[in-house]
Amino acid sequence: xxxxxxxxxxxxxxxxxxxxxxxxxxxxxxxxxxxxxxxxxxxxxxxxxxxxxxxxxxxxxxxxxxxxxxxxxxxxxxxxxxxxxxxxxxxxxxxxxxxxxxxxxxxxxxxxxxxxxxxxxxxxxxxxxxxxxxxxxxxxxxxxxxxxxxxxxxxxxxxxxxxxxxxxxxxxxxxxxxxxxxxxxxxxxxxxxxxxxxxxxxxxxxxxxxxxxxxxxxxxxxxxxxxxxxxxxxxxxxxxxxxxxxxxxxxxxxxxxxxxxxxxxxxxxxxxxxxxxxxxxxxxxxxxxxxxxxxxxxxxxxxxxxxxxxxxxxxxxxxxxxxxxxxxxxxxxxxxxxxxxxxxxxxxxxxxxxxxxxxxxxxxx
Numbered sequence: 388x389x390x391x392x393x394x395x396x397x398x399x400x401x402x403x404x405x406x407x408x409x410x411x412x413x414x415x416x417x418x419x420x421x422x423x424x425x426x427x428x429x430x431x432x433x434x435x436x437x438x439x440x441x442x443x444x445x446x447x448x449x450x451x452x453x454x455x456x457x458x459x460x461x462x463x464x465x466x467x468x469x470x471x472x473x474x475x476x477x478x479x480x481x482x483x484x485x486x487x488x489x490x491x492x493x494x495x496x497x498x499x500x501x502x503x504x505x506x507x508x509x510x511x512x513x514x515x516x517x518x519x520x521x522x523x524x525x526x527x528x529x530x531x532x533x534x535x536x537x538x539x540x541x542x543x544x545x546x547x548x549x550x551x552x553x554x555x556x557x558x559x560x561x562x563x564x565x566x567x568x569x570x571x572x573x574x575x576x577x578x579x580x581x582x583x584x585x586x587x588x589x590x591x592x593x594x595x596x597x598x599x600x601x602x603x604x605x606x607x608x609x610x611x612x613x614x615x616x617x618x619x620x621x622x623x624x625x626x627x628x629x630x631x632x633x634x635x636x637x638x639x640x641x642x643x644x645x646x647x648x649x650x651x652x653x654x655x656x657x658x659x660x661x662x663x664x665x666x667x668x669x670x671x672x673x674x675x676x677x678x679x680x681x682x683x684x685x686x687x688x689x690x691x692x693x694x695x696x697x698x699x700x701x702x703x704x705x706x707x708x709x710x711x712x713x714x715x716x717x718x719x720x721x722x723x724x725x726x727x728x729x730x731x732x733x734x735x736x737x738x739x740x741x742x743x744x745x746x747x748x749x750x751x752x
Contacts, residue, residue, distance in 0.1 A: 395437035399445050399634050401673045401691035414638045414669075417513035419455055419489040420618040422446040445634055447622045448507030452492035459485045479520040479607045487513030494621075507622045514615035520607040525653055526598035527591045535572035543600045589653065608653065610644035628679045633672075640667040643702060664702035670694045 396404040398416055423444040431440040463481035491509035494502035531539060540548045550572060551564035567573075589604065596603035620634040642665040645653065653661065671693045679685045 393437060394439035394441060395435060396441045396443075397435070398443040398636070398671065399632075399673045400434070400675065400687075400689045401671060401693070403671055403693070405695065414513075414515070414614045414616045414640050416443055416445070416636065417487055417489070417511045417616050417618060419457070419487060419513065420445055420509075420511040420616075445618060445620050446489075446491060446509050446511075447620055447632065448491035448493060448509045450493055450503050450507075452490070454488065454490035456488040457486060459483075479522060480609075481519040482517070483519070484516045485514070487511065505624050508620070509622075510617070510619040512615065512617050515612060517612040518609075519611075520609045522605070523608045523653065524602035524605045526602055527588065527604045527653075528585065529591060529594060529598065529603070532598075533585050533590075535574055535577065536570075537567075537572070538570045539597065540570065540599060541597065548599070604653065606653070608645045610642070612640075612642050614638070614640035630677045631675065633674045636669075636671040638667075638669040638671075641665070662702050664698070664700065666696070666698045668696040 395402060403416075421443050423442075425440075425442040425444075427435075427440045427442070429438055431438060461481065461483040463478050489509070489511035492507065493504075494500065494506040494508050500506075529539065531537075537548070537550050540550070542548070547570065549566050550570050551566050553564065555565040557563040589606070591598070591603040592605050593603045616636065616638040618634065618636045620632060623631040625631060644663055645661050671691070673689060673691045675687065675689045677685065677687045
């Protein structure tokens with residue numbers, strides 16, 4: 388069946404690639420923490436388990452104390468032109484700040500220990516704060532469609548898309564259905580589900596455009612990213628023949644954007660609908676012992692451990708502790724739908740009407 392991934396990513400000899408998705412875990416190691424980057428496209432060393440390898444080596448401290456600081460900034464308020472696709476005179480919001488620092492040198496504890504020529508440290512911190520928006524277009528229901536009137540649902544050739552009454556389905560084998568008069572769904576057949584969804588989705592910005600032919604909603608979709616990576620390393624020169632080092636890296640990545648898959652990437656008017664939160668927290672630990680037996684014979688032993696926490700889903704909302712309860716969906720959870728009689732399909736909640744339960748006489752558009 389072959390290899391799932393032909394290229395592996397290593398840092399100090401330890402794998403930092405996610406086996407689940409075949410990509411690196413969270414934020415990559417900071418630029419200031421990398422001493423060497425080597426790419427092997429084929430015939431990697433026998434110590435690596437993939438034909439191709441991307442090998443990173445972390446910096447170590449020296450006898451001299453050295454450090455660095457940096458900050459990069461991009462801002463849509465300065466020197467950014469809007470795209471030709473934009474329907475705005477001002478470009479979408481974009482503010483990016485990437486910053487960090489590093490420091491390394493000998494371990495020195497006054498009156499207790501002087502690690503010059505023996506013990507060295509190195510640590511780095513890098514972070515990203517990004518708040519941006521991008522232009523997006525899609526098709527939304529017109530005002531008439533929100534009232535059930537689909538008489539204008541025609542394609543570019545003027546052909547009408549007929550809406551049939553699902554409750555009029557005849558017997559097999561014909562399964563004939565009756566169209567709604569004038570291609571209009573009665574308001575009495577509106578489901579709570581459709582009513583709620585339409586109430587929180589924005590109306591078309593170009594109401595005269597046929598959504599079956601072209602996009603009639605144009606706007607900006609926001610996103611935010613916040614992440615950091617901390618790398619710390621200790622090197623110990625035990626003797627001329629033995630050297631030890633240990634490295635710990637901790638990364639955190641949080642991304643919040645508007646995305647529900649397909650054409651539903653539009654910001655809702657309220658609530659967590661369409662919002663997706665991705666949180667990644669990674670810890671990587673490596674220990675190494677190198678021993679020189681002779682000028683032509685040496686050994687290197689490494690032990691590594693990593694842990695990753697990953698969450699992708701709807702962000703929490705203090706006003707909505709439970710989404711099923713908020714929507715009035717008493718049929719969700721541990722009760723199978725097939726065990727609930729039709730007479731109980733409608734939520735019994737008196738404080739909030741059900742937005743997801745359907746009665747036999749309802750039809751969602």
